[in-house]
Amino acid sequence: MFLKVELAPSRLLQLLLLAAHLLAISSVLVTDLPILARAGLTIGVLYSFLHCWTRAPEADALLFVDGNIRLYKGCHKFDVALELECYCSSWLQILYFQKIEQPPCATSFDGMDIAHAQRRSERFCVILLPDSCSAASRRQLAVLLRWGRFNDASITFH
Numbered sequence: 001m002f003l004k005v006e007l008a009p010s011r012l013l014q015l016l017l018l019a020a021h022l023l024a025i026s027s028v029l030v031t032d033l034p035i036l037a038r039a040g041l042t043i044g045v046l047y048s049f050l051h052c053w054t055r056a057p058e059a060d061a062l063l064f065v066d067g068n069i070r071l072y073k074g075c076h077k078f079d080v081a082l083e084l085e086c087y088c089s090s091w092l093q094i095l096y097f098q099k100i101e102q103p104p105c106a107t108s109f110d111g112m113d114i115a116h117a118q119r120r121s122e123r124f125c126v127i128l129l130p131d132s133c134s135a136a137s138r139r140q141l142a143v144l145l146r147w148g149r150f151n152d153a154s155i156t157f158h
Contacts, residue, residue: 003064003144005137010129014053021049059126062095064144071097071124080124088142093128095145 028041061072071078080097087094099122128138 003140005062005133007059007133010132012129012131095126097124
């Protein structure tokens with residue numbers, strides 16, 4: 001089976017992030033703290049907002065082909081495996097992936113076994129909200145995850 005899911009940043013998540021930080025700033029400003037403490041906390045909240053807003057780019061696309069999964073992030077592509085404990089509902093899908101390392105030989109990876117090398121590898125989380133991708137892609141992905149059973153992962157559907 002072939003499925004390509006084009007991902008976009010969620011405007012809903014960005015608005016919630018902005019609202020939460022504005023609420024935090026407003027609550028800091030109305031507290032009965034000294035002016036320097038309020039200024040420091042406000043700067044901390046602003047730093048948190050800028051850090052969240054400008055962090056590394058999210059995944060651009062997911063490609064599912066015959067049981068293999070590829071994640072595209074910026075100009076990089078990663079072969080990944082679907083991890084356990086993914087969550088799928090009608091409006092939210094949270095998918096955890098682990099990068100699959102390609103060792104030079106099948107039995108060892110710099111003196112370590114392959115399972116240990118894969119445990120050390122990079123992890124990715126993809127959160128799909130209704131405005132992250134098309135409705136048709138989300139439905140196809142839900143069906144694929146429910147019936148495809150990639151990498152023996154158990155997925156919770158609600």
